[in-house]
Amino acid sequence: MHHRPARGRAAKGLLAPLALAVATVAGTAPASADDEIRCIFPFWFGFAPVFVAQEEGYFENEGLEVSTAFDNDRANVLPAMASGSIDCTMRTIGESMSRPRSNDTTGTVIGTIDISVGADGVVAAGDIETVEDLIGKTFAGEINHPGTTLVQFALSEMGKSIDDVDIRLIATDDSAAVFEDSSVAAVATWEPMMSSIVRGSSREGAHLLLTSADYEGLITDVIIVRTEDLQENPEKYAKFLRGIYRAIDLYMEDPDRFIAISAPFFDTPDAEMKEALEGVKYTSYEESVEYLPSADGEGKLKSVFDSFNEINVALDLQDGPLDYSPYVDGSVLDGLFDGHER
16 A cells, blocks of 8 residues: 655655755756755655756746755754754644744744645544544544644534544554554544545445545645745745746646656656645645735634644644744745746
8 A cells, every 4th residue: 555645754765854965956056055945844745846846947947956855853854944954844834833833933934835625634433423423432643643633623613622532642654454443433544545444444334534625724734934044035935936836837737747747756656646636735826825924914824823723732732822923924925926937
């Protein structure tokens, strides 16, 4: 079985966290360090636009050199950003807010890149018809897994919380085997494993109880950059965002070509990547503008941020609520393509 690349665990193709030369744009000779961005992010198809922007020369056309590495562990990434060893990372907004982040931690959200629209969720036994049916039952998952987040959010809507279920902490890679245990009412997982469990489980009536499609926008991946460097070099990050959103434009126009370009970076067959991306929505430039704060308001991400202030505290992933501003800053998106090729 091929498992979905993990956002928070080791995965095939993992690279040394600071070996920042694995996907450098060939032939680019930036005039100064201001033209270079070093980025580390989890092994996840949602971040493929970075590789497409490299291969299609979008960054090179901007005079920008981008070097990348995979690392799923925030315990590596956050110190590297704090020390200035790296300039950017990407992950879900909820994960990015979790401990050890505080209001003083470096890192500013400057854009969105993708939204889970069915790729994450919960598989339940036949007798579990609603989320409320999980109360008092055993639910298995990682504490910071999107599926666990969805359960907490759904329970909070009915005045309950994750404390009302019996959580069994597992590794998501083990979710198919764990679900075979009849004492487990439901399990948090993701595609393609999620569909495989429903199809292949020996338990009659196995079904999708909840997916990210039920709460579109809640599981949103964001682009986070080193605050001090952003303040000194905002145009460098404008170049980075233009490259990413041009790559997303290519996906919208020709997804097969996009996948053919990016799948080798994940050592993944095109067909597997295409299937996984059915539950993912890349956010265009215009959609990212809608999510980030601007002169028109705080943006759609504000309600997601507020939700995670509650979700993460309930899951004991945050010590307390964080401030939306200045952690989320949409200023780089303002007029991003004015006078520039798209």
